Amino acid sequence: MRILHVDTGKSWRGGQGQVMSLHRELTKAGVSSHLVCSESGELYRRAKGEGLSVEEMPLRGEWDIFSARRIAKLLKTGNFTHLHLHSSHAQGIGLVAARLAGFRNVIVTRRVDFVPKKHLFNRWKYGSGVARFVAISLAIKEILVNFGVSPEKIRLVHSGVDPDKTRPGSGESFRRELGLAPGELLAGNISHLADHKGLKYLIDAVPLVLANHPNTRFVIVGSGELEEELKMQAKSLGLGGKLVFTGFRKDVDAIMDGLDIFVMSSHMEGLGTIVMDALASKTPVVVTGAGGIPEIVEDEKQGFVVPAKDPKALAGGIIRLLESPELRAAFGEAGRKRVIEKFSARAMMEGNLRVYEELLK
Known part of the structure; x- marks a missing residue:
């Protein structure tokens, strides 16, 4: 098993923290895990600082064909078994990459409870190109179902944190x-x-x-x-x-x-x-x-x-x-x-x- 993660966030917010935690915990468990994230972004800086497997790419918007081609090449040459997309823009770029590479095991994690707009591009993003959707809450699962995603394709996996990262007295x-x-x-x-x-x-x-x-x-x-x-x-x-x-x-x-x-x-x-x-x-x-x-x-x-x-x-x-x-x-x-x-x-x-x-x- 070898997982390729993609996240496009440049700043450090809750989503980037979850990607970092997942990448770290998979690595600790002996699962081969590699992260692609935005160049000069905070996620790249922190992952590299921890010695995790990571590389940076431009990842400019959902129509970054240059980055999509690079990810497609990684999928073809890197012996990856899964492509895990962690942000909305990553979902767009990653699905293009998967199509170019003929890759099917695509997972999308949805973390926000905004309702997707029902236009043609979103129907493609939430369509057959995604093998599984990971919803981090029941509320998000309901949004996905209401949008038209089959419940059989959705798995509920709550986010998680390191319970010991806050040191008592440090405040x-x-x-x-x-x-x-x-x-x-x-x-x-x-x-x-x-x-x-x-x-x-x-x-x-x-x-x-x-x-x-x-x-x-x-x-x-x-x-x-x-x-x-x-x-x-x-x-x-x-x-x-x-x-x-x-x-x-x-x-x-x-x-x-x-x-x-x-x-x-x-x-x-x-x-x-x-x-x-x-x-x-x-x-x-x-x-x-x-x-x-x-x-x-x-x-x-x-x-x-x-x-x-x-x-x-x-x-x-x-x-x-x-x-x-x-x-x-x-x-x-x-x-x-x-x-x-x-x-x-x-x-x-x-x-x-x-x-x-x-x-x-």
Whole structure:
């Protein structure tokens, strides 16, 4: 068995983290695995830094015939048994490559819960050229079925994380950086600053929390197209230093350890691996019921699940956790246990491996 993975993302987001984890875990398990990713991208840099089998290509959009031909050549000469495509653009380029190479064992992982548009190109992308679709949540599986993909071609494999990557105590430096006083609690979000992350609803929730708990601090970690707009919203609400925007950070594991509460405000979400990271680090959560998030968090067991686009509900969940150290501790312990049992990177690898093995029968 030899797997060729393709991912076109240049920045580092949840999808790239999952590709990296799968590649790493397959390699550790003795499965031959090779990754093609965008030149000069963060995924390439990190995979190369770990000594994993990787090469970079231009991967410019879905119609990059030059990259498709290079991938087709790899398929013909590299003794690969499977082609695993991990992003929308990778799906387009990879399917062209597979057609050029006469290659049939094509797997597509879908991680987003956006509904595909029903135009001719998408009908081809989701058609007979794909042997199996991997949906990372039941919500995404339903979207694929509604689009017209046969349920027999879809396999559910939840994303997974390394439950031990956050080192206890590593967040103290971040708390000092923010100037947190003893007794001040910190709630925050780590994500790409895009509309579907629902951060405007989190920002609207902050004054509601501060009205009850004025010593609480908030942080939003990440960058994205809405960064300036969200900063203006916070300024208009007079939040000042109560809400800090850090921009993109590479030390997100340490930052997660520094949070007392993690808040996921998305109104669309494929699954939400950052929520798994929070649970693994024993950080209690307040999350919305968007997409696949409720498949991770059971309401009032590992955290609170509230309606999306509802600042009052978000604030209510945060306030309940602020007011109960015992509840924060109980949710933290239960969350870590859930990730270890159901959402580890190894479990994710084993789920994908079963898909690969199925196609060899």
